[in-house]
Every structure is written in structure tokens, then in C-alpha cells.
Amino acid sequence: xxxxxxxxxxxxxxxxxxxxxxxxxxxxISGVRLLDxxxxxxxxxxxxxxxxxxxxxxAAVLALFAKATGSIDLREHxxxxxxxxAVDVVPFVPIEGVAMAECVAxxxxxxxxxxxxxxxxxxxxxxxxxxxxxxxLEDIRRGEFEGLAAxxxxxxxxxxxxxxxxxxxxxxxxxxxxxxxxxxxxNLATDRLDVAKKIASAIRHSSGGFRFVKAIGIALEDRQIxxxxxxxxxxxxxxxxxxxxxVRREAERYGVAVLESEIIGLTPEAALISAAEHYLQLExxxxxxxxxxxxxxxx
Amino acid sequence: xxxxxxxxxxxxxxxxxxxxxxxxxxxxISGVRLLDxxxxxxxxxxxxxxxxxxxxxxAAVLALFAKATGSIDLREHxxxxxxxxAVDVVPFVPIEGVAMAECVAxxxxxxxxxxxxxxxxxxxxxxxxxxxxxxxLEDIRRGEFEGLAAxxxxxxxxxxxxxxxxxxxxxxxxxxxxxxxxxxxxNLATDRLDVAKKIASAIRHSSGGFRFVKAIGIALEDRQIxxxxxxxxxxxxxxxxxxxxxVRREAERYGVAVLESEIIGLTPEAALISAAEHYLQLExxxxxxxxxxxxxxxx
Numbered sequence: 001x002x003x004x005x006x007x008x009x010x011x012x013x014x015x016x017x018x019x020x021x022x023x024x025x026x027x028x029i030s031g032v033r034l035l036d037x038x039x040x041x042x043x044x045x046x047x048x049x050x051x052x053x054x055x056x057x058x059a060a061v062l063a064l065f066a067k068a069t070g071s072i073d074l075r076e077h078x079x080x081x082x083x084x085x086a087v088d089v090v091p092f093v094p095i096e097g098v099a100m101a102e103c104v105a106x107x108x109x110x111x112x113x114x115x116x117x118x119x120x121x122x123x124x125x126x127x128x129x130x131x132x133x134x135x136x137l138e139d140i141r142r143g144e145f146e147g148l149a150a151x152x153x154x155x156x157x158x159x160x161x162x163x164x165x166x167x168x169x170x171x172x173x174x175x176x177x178x179x180x181x182x183x184x185x186x187n188l189a190t191d192r193l194d195v196a197k198k199i200a201s202a203i204r205h206s207s208g209g210f211r212f213v214k215a216i217g218i219a220l221e222d223r224q225i226x227x228x229x230x231x232x233x234x235x236x237x238x239x240x241x242x243x244x245x246x247v248r249r250e251a252e253r254y255g256v257a258v259l260e261s262e263i264i265g266l267t268p269e270a271a272l273i274s275a276a277e278h279y280l281q282l283e284x285x286x287x288x289x290x291x292x293x294x295x296x297x298x299x
Numbered sequence: 300x301x302x303x304x305x306x307x308x309x310x311x312x313x314x315x316x317x318x319x320x321x322x323x324x325x326x327x328i329s330g331v332r333l334l335d336x337x338x339x340x341x342x343x344x345x346x347x348x349x350x351x352x353x354x355x356x357x358a359a360v361l362a363l364f365a366k367a368t369g370s371i372d373l374r375e376h377x378x379x380x381x382x383x384x385a386v387d388v389v390p391f392v393p394i395e396g397v398a399m400a401e402c403v404a405x406x407x408x409x410x411x412x413x414x415x416x417x418x419x420x421x422x423x424x425x426x427x428x429x430x431x432x433x434x435x436l437e438d439i440r441r442g443e444f445e446g447l448a449a450x451x452x453x454x455x456x457x458x459x460x461x462x463x464x465x466x467x468x469x470x471x472x473x474x475x476x477x478x479x480x481x482x483x484x485x486n487l488a489t490d491r492l493d494v495a496k497k498i499a500s501a502i503r504h505s506s507g508g509f510r511f512v513k514a515i516g517i518a519l520e521d522r523q524i525x526x527x528x529x530x531x532x533x534x535x536x537x538x539x540x541x542x543x544x545x546v547r548r549e550a551e552r553y554g555v556a557v558l559e560s561e562i563i564g565l566t567p568e569a570a571l572i573s574a575a576e577h578y579l580q581l582e583x584x585x586x587x588x589x590x591x592x593x594x595x596x597x598x
Contacts, residue, residue: 003594035593051594095594180590244579260582266590269568272575279578280543283559291479291565294334295302295350295394 004103005035005093005180006050006057007265008064011083012072013039019046025067031056036265042220043229044079045088047183047265051095054106061090061110062117065173069118073169074145080218081229084141084148085120085171092177103177104128111175115162118170121152122161125176130160137174138206138214145171182232182271183264184240186247190256193219196226199250203228203243210246212238225259235268241275303402304334304392304479305349305356306564307363310382311371312338318345324366330355335564341519342528343378344387346482346564350394353405360389360409361416364472368417372468373444379517380528383440383447384419384470391476402476403427410474414461417469420451421460424475429459436473437505437513444470481531481570482563483539485546489555492518495525498549502527502542509545511537524558534567540574 008026012018019039026048027034036049050060065087072086090110092103107128115122129135133156143151148166151157158164159172166172188196196217203209204216212234218227228247232240248258270287277285287293307325311317315338322336325347335348349359364386371385389409391402406427414421428434432455442450447465450456457463458471465471487495495516502508511533517526527546531539547557569586576584586592 005590033594035590036588049593095590240579258580260580262582263584263588266588266593269589269591272572272589275575275579276571280539280574281557281559283561285562289335289562289565290568290571291304291334291394292568294348294565295332 001096002053002098002102003051003095004054004057004098004106005095006052006061007091007093008048008050008061008087009089010046010048010064010068010072011044011074011077011079011086011088012068013044013046013079014041018071021071022046022048022064022067025063026050026060029056029060029063032060038264040081040264042079042218042222043081044077045081045083049265054102057092058106058110058113062113065114065118065120069120069167069170074171075169077145080220082141082144082216083171084145085167085173086169087173088141089125089137090173090175091126091181093180094177095180100127100177107175107177111161111173114173114175115159118167119163120167120170121159121163121165121172123172123174124160125174126178128176134160140174148172179234180268182235182240182267184230184232184243184261185264186228186230186244186261187220187259188226188228188251188256189259190226190254191219191224192254192256193217193226195251195254195256196228198254199247200228200230202250203230203246210238210243213243232271235271235274239274239278240271241278300395301352301397301401302350302394303353303356303397303405304394304565305351305360306390306392307347307349307360307386308388309345309347309363309367309371309386310343310373310376310378310384311367312343312345312378313340317370320370321345321347321363321366324362325349325359328355328359328362331359337563339380339563341378341517341521342380343376344380344382348564353401356391357405357409357412361412364413364417364419368419368466368469373470374468376444379519381440381443381515382470383444384466384472385468386472387440388424388436389472389474390425390480392479393476394479399426399476406474406476410460413472413474414458417466418462419466419469420458420462420464420471422471422473423459424473425477427475433459439473447471478533479567481534481539481566483529483531483542483560484563485527485529485543485560486519486522486558487525487527487550487555488558489525489553490518490523491553491555492516492525494550494553494555495527497553498546499527499529501549502529502545509537509542512542531570534570534573538573538577539570540577
């Protein structure tokens with residue numbers, strides 16, 4: 001049985017009723033499971049995690065676009081997390097019994113239909129990207145909603161589908177396929193935004209850091225602390241604990257402690273087991289030693 | 300469906316063929332799943348982890364006794380781990396759909412039949428104990444095989460079932476019921492046995508340490524290092540990481556580092572997730588954020 005994961009990120013995190021309406025919308029599609037819904041008022045963003053087969057997921061994404069495009073106005077949207085569209089990013093992730101190529105095809109079909117139905121320009125990213133310069137979400141999103149109209153006057157930034165200019169209230173959307181990612185935030189016990197930005201710069205691949213890390217430094221105004229907001233794009237090769245410890249050490253240089261960390265949405269179990277193995281200095285450990293795993297295996 | 304776990308500890312860890320014959324014996328019983336088999340040549344001990352319903356498990360334990368009683372001679376047995384019998388300890392653990400009381404009853408029935416069939420004295424322990432002085436395995440096992448004949452001349456140490464003296468080659472066995480336990484060894488980068496013994500003493504409940512910790516210090520002769528060999532009897536209340544960090548700190552006092560650690564047999568997933576949460580300083584994390592768990596839940 002094919003399991004695809006789909007993780008729409010929408011630019012709404014401060015109106016719980018609206019977010020709940022999005023949740024009800026996707027839940028209403030037969031064959032779609034809602035695995036998680038997380039909202040962040042600082043980011044003013046919500047992340048839904050869906051699972052299912054290709055056709056129901058496409059239907060769910062289209063239904064979500066229908067709801068979000070009508071109810072989120074980016075001209076009024078303020079939040080700590082960068083955004084390009086009302087429905088900002090929609091990745092499809094192969095989980096079980098399905099190859100990346102199928103997820104790429106699904107991303108392209110969904111993107112085409114979104115563009116046609118809602119007159120929103122769509123850019124394909126990661127494994128679905130049509131050009132190397134469009135693989136990275138950050139490169140597509142740079143300038144955010146406010147800079148999009150100017151950006152799209154350049155032929156370099158013609159969308160993969162849809163009109164040659166932003167939707168006036170819904171901006172543009174980024175749709176694609178990729179491997180599982182862990183959204184991981186590390187909060188620092190300081191209000192110095194420059195510290196978070198410097199550390200983000202130190203750990204992210206683009207500016208010399210770990211290969212499979214994307215990161216930005218942001219302020220959490222309501223709590224008067226700062227955050228290194230991270231995407232771990234290959235947790236097997238660049239594990240969560242290595243990144244945390246690098247952040248911890250970098251923060252020490254500024255006399256700043258790590259206050260706490262947080263996983264947003266879902267994580268593969270292996271990422272946490274790997275962290276436990278690292279910190280406990282476990283040798284010769286096999287996931288088969290996990291009781292629940294062994295009970296589930298046929299004997 | 301009832302799932303009971305049964306973890307026979309046998310006094311053989313240096314003859315792999317013999318251990319394999321034990322494995323084949325228990326596997327041959329219909330309705331019994333072998334979840335794990337671990338041997339330790341230093342300890343000269345093996346731990347089998349079985350799961351199933353009450354009747355098949357009892358049959359497996361009796362079959363194991365038949366094989367082990369004939370092939371292990373404790374008069375010849377040398378090893379780092381304390382032992383009383385060829386089949387040394389057999390706990391039954393409720394895992395799912397079964398209450399402790401059922402496991403206690405199963406322990407008592409199994410003990411009675413072992414004693415009758417193999418003429419091995421049996422002591423009931425933990426939740427199955429008939430007296431408070433017999434709850435602790437360590438109190439029953441103190442003196443080991445070599446001291447058993449003398450110990451059993453005292454009326455205080457009349458067995459719960461079977462003859463009033465040790466079996467000449469198979470000693471005595473301890474059978475009971477308890478909550479899940481984690482067998483955890485921490486190896487220290489030193490050959491100083493006194494350090495391991497002092498640290499074991501520091502962390503175990505009986506001498507002033509953590510409430511749900513049993514520990515001994517032993518030498519791993521083949522590797523010329525020492526080990527704190529631990530049973531975590533309630534990993535939720537006394538978690539694995541707290542114990543490791545206490546050992547680490549105590550070892551520092553002697554200028555000794557923690558070399559590595561090891562889990563023997565099975566561990567509940569929650570113990571490792573809890574360790575990951577602790578070291579990663581994760582806040583607001585729910586096991587529902589584990590992808591594999593969410594996929595298994597009905598939506």
C-alpha cells in the first residue's frame with residue numbers, strides 16, 4: 001500500500017478558528033489521514049501533515065487552496081517566518097511503497113491544477129524543480145510576498161504554472177517533492193536577534209555549515225527570546241543532535257544558553273533513537289531491541 | 300489479545316552451540332515468539348526474551364529447564380555475573396491485555412511444575428513473592444550457587460517449591476512476576492574494579508542511590524575494563540539518562556570516563572524517546588509526533 005506524506009504550510013497561525021476550518025476541509029476528503037496540525041503565532045504559520053495515496057492527497061490540497069485563497073490576505077499578513085503565498089509550500093514525500101518519481105509527478109499535476117483553478121502562480125521545487133536554480137525553497141521565496149511582483153517581472157522568475165504575476169492576496173505557491181524533513185527549532189535564552197542570526201548562518205549549508213541544514217534566526221517577540229529555526233533535510237546524514245550541539249557551542253561563545261528545543265510536526269522515529277544512542281553512548285544497539293518493534297514483527 | 304513477556308536468564312554464555320539449542324527449544328513451542336537472545340561471555344550468561352500467552356510460555360519454560368538442567372553444570376560454571384541456578388531467573392511481565400495478578404499466578408504454576416519435574420528448588424520473587432524478605436532477587440541469590448547448600452539449612456531459606464537442598468548441578472531457580480525492566484550496562488575506561496563497585500554502590504537503591512536502580516560493579520577481563528551492570532526497575536520514574544549522568548559524574552571523581560553503554564535484551568521505546576527528549580531539551584513533544592506511531596493509529 002502506497003503511503004505519501006503531504007505537508008502544506010499555510011500562512012495563518014493567529015486565528016485558530018480559521019486553522020480549524022482548514023483542518024476540517026482536509027479531513028473531509030476520503031482517503032486522507034490528518035497526522036498532525038501545528039500552529040505558531042509568532043511565525044503566523046501552520047503546518048498540516050497529511051498521509052494517503054496520490055489522488056486523495058491531490059483533492060485535499062485543492063480543497064485547502066480553495067479555502068485558504070479566499071480567507072488569507074497576504075497584504076495584511078505579519079509574522080516571523082518568511083512567506084510567499086497563502087498556501088506557502090506543499091511538499092509531497094514518499095514514505096512507503098512509492099518512489100520519488102511518483103511524488104514528483106503528483107507535485108506537477110497538483111501544481112498545474114492549482115494554477116488553473118485559483119489563478120495562483122506556482123513554482124516547482126526540490127525533486128520536482130524544472131531548473132537547478134529553483135531547487136531551493138529559499139531562492140524561490142527570497143523577497144517574500146512583498147517583493148514578488150518586482151521579482152516576477154524578470155524572465156528568470158516566470159512561474160512553472162499560472163499567471164506571470166502574483167495573485168493579489170494569495171501571492172504564489174511552491175509545490176514539490178522531497179525526502180522526509182524535520183522541522184526543528186532551538187530557542188536561546190537571550191533577546192539578541194543577532195546571536196540567533198549568526199548561529200543560523202554558522203550551521204546552515206549555504207553559508208558554510210552542515211550539508212543538510214537550512215536555518216534562519218528569528219525573534220519570538222511574545223517571549224522576548226530568539227530562535228534558530230531549522231530544517232534538517234537529511235536527518236540520517238546530518239543528525240539532530242549534532243546540530244543541537246553545534247548550536248549550543250556557538251551560543252556559548254556569546255554567553256548564551258540553549259533554553260529549549262522543539263520539533264514541529266512529525267519526526268521519523270529513527271531520528272530520536274539515533275539521538276538517544278548518541279547521548280547514551282549506546283554501542284551494539286539495534287532497533288530490533290525496541291520491544292514494540294519486535295512485537296510487531298512476525299516471528 | 301494477551302501479551303506476556305518472559306525473560307529466562309540462563310547460566311551459559313560461552314558455548315554458542317548450547318545457547319542455540321536453548322533458542323531452538325523455545326522456538327519450537329507453538330504460540331511463543333522469541334523476541335531476542337543475548338549472550339555475554341564475560342558474565343557467562345544468556346538472556347532470552349519470549350512473548351506469548353500464558354500456556355505456551357509455561358510450556359517453553361519447562362522445555363528450557365529440561366534442556367538446561369541436563370547441560371549446564373554449575374560446579375564448573377565461572378562468570379562475572381552472580382548466579383544461583385542453571386536457569387537462574389525467570390520473570391513474567393505483563394505487556395498488554397493482562398494484569399499482574401495473572402502473571403503472578405503463571406509464575407507460581409510454572410514454579411510448582413519445575414520443582415516437581417526437575418527436582419530443582421524454586422524461590423518466588425518480586426510480585427510473586429510469598430514473603431517480603433523474598434521480593435528482591437539479590438537477597439535470594441546472595442551466596443550464589445556455592446553458598447546455597449549452607450544457606451538452605453536455615454528454615455528462613457526453605458524454598459517455595461521443591462527439595463530442601465540445591466540440585467547438585469542446577470542449583471536453585473528464581474521465578475516471579477514484575478514490571479518491565481531495562482538491563483543496562485555502563486562500561487568505564489579503566490581496569491579499576493573498585494571504581495565500578497563504588498559507583499554501583501552510589502547509584503543503587505539498597506545503598507542510598509536511586510529508588511528504582513539495582514547495580515553491581517564487575518570486571519570485563521577480556522577487555523581489561525570494568526562495568527557498572529544495572530537493572531532499571533522503573534524506567535519511567537528513574538530514567539536511563541539520569542542514571543548514566545550520575546555514573547558519569549561519579550566516574551569523573553576518579554578521573555575515569557564513560558567508555559560506552561549497552562542495553563541487554565529489549566527496551567520499551569518510551570525509555571529511549573524520554574532520553575532523546577532530555578538531551579535534546581525538547582519541549583511540548585508528544586509521542587504522537589512520531590511518524591510511525593501516527594501512521595499506525597486509526598484516523
